Amino acid sequence: MRFPQKHTLKQIATIISAEFVGDENFPVLGMNEIHVVTEGDIVFVDHPKYYDKALNSAATVILINKKVDCPQGKALLISDDPFRDFNKLTQYFKPFQAASEKIAESAQIGDNTIIQPNVFIGNNVKIGDNCLIHSNVSIYDDTIIGNNVIIHAGTVLGADAFYYKNRPEGYDKLRSGGRVVIDHDVEIGANCTIDKGVTGDTFIGAGTKLDNLIQVGHDTIIGKRCLIASQVGIAGAVVIEDNVTVWGQVGMRSGIVVKSGGVLMGKAGITKSTKADTIYTGNPAMEARLKLKEYAYIRKLPEIIEKLK
Numbered sequence: 001m002r003f004p005q006k007h008t009l010k011q012i013a014t015i016i017s018a019e020f021v022g023d024e025n026f027p028v029l030g031m032n033e034i035h036v037v038t039e040g041d042i043v044f045v046d047h048p049k050y051y052d053k054a055l056n057s058a059a060t061v062i063l064i065n066k067k068v069d070c071p072q073g074k075a076l077l078i079s080d081d082p083f084r085d086f087n088k089l090t091q092y093f094k095p096f097q098a099a100s101e102k103i104a105e106s107a108q109i110g111d112n113t114i115i116q117p118n119v120f121i122g123n124n125v126k127i128g129d130n131c132l133i134h135s136n137v138s139i140y141d142d143t144i145i146g147n148n149v150i151i152h153a154g155t156v157l158g159a160d161a162f163y164y165k166n167r168p169e170g171y172d173k174l175r176s177g178g179r180v181v182i183d184h185d186v187e188i189g190a191n192c193t194i195d196k197g198v199t200g201d202t203f204i205g206a207g208t209k210l211d212n213l214i215q216v217g218h219d220t221i222i223g224k225r226c227l228i229a230s231q232v233g234i235a236g237a238v239v240i241e242d243n244v245t246v247w248g249q250v251g252m253r254s255g256i257v258v259k260s261g262g263v264l265m266g267k268a269g270i271t272k273s274t275k276a277d278t279i280y281t282g283n284p285a286m287e288a289r290l291k292l293k294e295y296a297y298i299r300k301l302p303e304i305i306e307k308l309k
Contacts, residue, residue: 110129142158219236239257
């Protein structure tokens with residue numbers, strides 16, 4: 001998330017009542033999760049296991065729960081609860097805006113785009129030309145949709161990320177201030193849910209087609225010309241490269257990369273990043289040619305056991 005204008009380290013520290021280490025005029029341009037940070041961003045970290053990763057990331061401001069040596073060219077914000085204060089910043093820069101009508105006045109809708117009855121379109125949404133949005137679709141604030149996009153009934157674009165911190169008093173939700181961005185020539189089936197990024201974008205590339213009943217988690221990036229069949233569940237921060245085919249009921253864990261040209265067979269459980277142009281099956285998934293050999297050996301087990309008697 002980029003801020004509307006540049007802020008200083010002292011200004012940000014004041015917003016969250018935090019101590020800072022560095023020049024009070026150090027520039028702060030935005031805030032992001034660690035996998036999408038760029039220069040000028042704030043990233044938060046609250047566990048020693050991840051200190052080095054945060055301090056050595058592209059982020060130049062680290063919101064941290066312990067005073068540590070500050071790397072050259074960076075600044076620190078010292079907080080007793082970085083998770084809480086990251087939420088404060090999201091709330092400050094991206095507060096929730098209640099809708100007053102079904103289609104917000106600030107929404108922009110392109111030429112020849114058809115909006116069917118009972119569609120909700122939130123604040124600052126942009127929809128391109130020649131799109132078809134079927135009934136009962138909900139498009140949350142700040143969503144961007146390209147040209148020639150079809151979205152079928154009941155789909156929701158831009159719901160919050162499923163991201164919680166487990167505290168003694170219960171689960172604490174990380175606020176979502178990102179967007180959903182849909183490129184040109186995409187078709188999204190009925191009753192799909194595509195969550196917005198926590199601070200960045202959830203993105204679906206040009207020409208990709210989604211079947212019905214698909215869940216796409218926050219900050220996931222799907223490439224061009226992918227085919228994704230019904231009941232697929234994709235966790236947050238997954239990267240699916242171009243020309244990938246995903247068959248029904250596949251599940252993917254967060255943070256993996258599905259390489260270009262891959263095929264994920266039905267009900268596969270994708271727990272690790274894959275190779276390009278390779279077919280995967282099984283749960284946990286493995287290369288199909290190896291999995292089929294495994295199945296063949298299993299079928300022979302009764303025969304082998306009988307011979308050993």
